Amino acid sequence: MPENELEIAQIQIFETLKWSEKCTRQIGIEVTDVSTNTFCGKTGKKCLILLGQTMLFLLVLVQLCHIIEGMVNGDLVYAVLGIHITGYGMLGLGKWVTLQKKQHVIKELVYQLAEIWPVHLEDPEAVEIKRSTLLKLRIVQACYIMFNISGILAYTVFPFIQFLVMMYILGKPADLGYAFFATYPFDKTKPVYHEISFVFESVGGILSVFSMLGSDVMFISMASHISMLLRLLQIRIGRITSAVESGDGVHELFDCSQEAINVIKVHQRLIKYSEDLEDAFTVSNFINILMSSVNICCVTFNIVLIEPVTEYSNKLFLAATLNQVFLICWYADEMYRSSLGVSDAVYKCDWFKCNNRCRRIFLLMIVRSQKALCFTALKFSSITIATFTSILTTSYSYFTLLYTMYSE
Numbered sequence: 001m002p003e004n005e006l007e008i009a010q011i012q013i014f015e016t017l018k019w020s021e022k023c024t025r026q027i028g029i030e031v032t033d034v035s036t037n038t039f040c041g042k043t044g045k046k047c048l049i050l051l052g053q054t055m056l057f058l059l060v061l062v063q064l065c066h067i068i069e070g071m072v073n074g075d076l077v078y079a080v081l082g083i084h085i086t087g088y089g090m091l092g093l094g095k096w097v098t099l100q101k102k103q104h105v106i107k108e109l110v111y112q113l114a115e116i117w118p119v120h121l122e123d124p125e126a127v128e129i130k131r132s133t134l135l136k137l138r139i140v141q142a143c144y145i146m147f148n149i150s151g152i153l154a155y156t157v158f159p160f161i162q163f164l165v166m167m168y169i170l171g172k173p174a175d176l177g178y179a180f181f182a183t184y185p186f187d188k189t190k191p192v193y194h195e196i197s198f199v200f201e202s203v204g205g206i207l208s209v210f211s212m213l214g215s216d217v218m219f220i221s222m223a224s225h226i227s228m229l230l231r232l233l234q235i236r237i238g239r240i241t242s243a244v245e246s247g248d249g250v251h252e253l254f255d256c257s258q259e260a261i262n263v264i265k266v267h268q269r270l271i272k273y274s275e276d277l278e279d280a281f282t283v284s285n286f287i288n289i290l291m292s293s294v295n296i297c298c299v300t301f302n303i304v305l306i307e308p309v310t311e312y313s314n315k316l317f318l319a320a321t322l323n324q325v326f327l328i329c330w331y332a333d334e335m336y337r338s339s340l341g342v343s344d345a346v347y348k349c350d351w352f353k354c355n356n357r358c359r360r361i362f363l364l365m366i367v368r369s370q371k372a373l374c375f376t377a378l379k380f381s382s383i384t385i386a387t388f389t390s391i392l393t394t395s396y397s398y399f400t401l402l403y404t405m406y407s408e
Helices: 001-018 020-027 039-072 076-080 083-101 101-113 122-156 157-169 193-238 255-305 311-350 356-369 385-407
Strands: none
Touching: 001 020, 001 101, 020 193, 039 076, 039 083, 039 157, 039 193, 039 311, 076 101, 076 255, 076 385, 083 101, 083 193, 083 255, 083 311, 101 122, 101 255, 101 311, 122 157, 122 255, 122 311, 157 193, 193 311, 255 311, 255 356, 255 385, 311 356, 311 385
């Protein structure tokens, strides 16, 4: 690819990843920008990352203490109140650590994508696929970010604003409360300790949200790009063959071997790229699949049986969690189906008009593309839209079990 086209491709890709970059910067990780090269800059950033991860780890720890305390006392409601928040914190911490470990791998993947990115498309169908895919991705990113930001505001900022309004504007007594359910090794109800606990929980929750957003938006964006490139490859395959008619009206066999080889090279790069992306995010996806059922079950239990109708924080949490799991499964499923579509595109093209060499090339493409590309949860299971339905089914099973225990 010419250098000017490569720069344009990088600009277009970075534009689709800008929201992910904004979130990862808040937790000290840069994926698309050039990192700080000075020793002091690198050391300072590592210290801030370590401090933030330690804070988030401690927040998860005191939340786990709250759950254990409820179980020891035999109080099911007390134990279940904060399980979904604890699970979200564990997800955020796991994704933060994964992003830090895979930072350079992800950055390399972003720059590799620019080498096969479609900058100038002449086919109207291909142009429309690129336009609609990127538009849908922007809308999905905005909705996902909105749900998560609204959720953390409902737990942290809104209660603080309500406290200020009640105390200093309406002049009524008010209690600041706490962002989450946690058990500390000190009396958090005392002055100063109360405020410190609230700030600690709020900052930890915000860090967790930024970790979640940075990782998930990056993943769905890159998965969307692979799916788009696979669909564009299908169009290219469909245009690859033609027939040359001789003067006596007899069709000559067409030699398209060079173009077929070029298509195979692009397909091979997409296969390698998807495998590298899978390796980078397989741990995050595993944590997601593992924790999502428990989180959905517990927050639903809170909404149905414990939380007043007027409360909205847990309802926003449920919407954000369902949105997250659905998007991850949806875009993983899109890549899965797009990869299978390559074999269909080869079969439907006019391969019978080509010579024997081209036919053998097409046969190899069909055989290879019948092995679908897929993301996995730490290689245990493939992630498709069926995974989403499985998570919902498992969540409902957990919920009915909890409901039975609560009723008794």
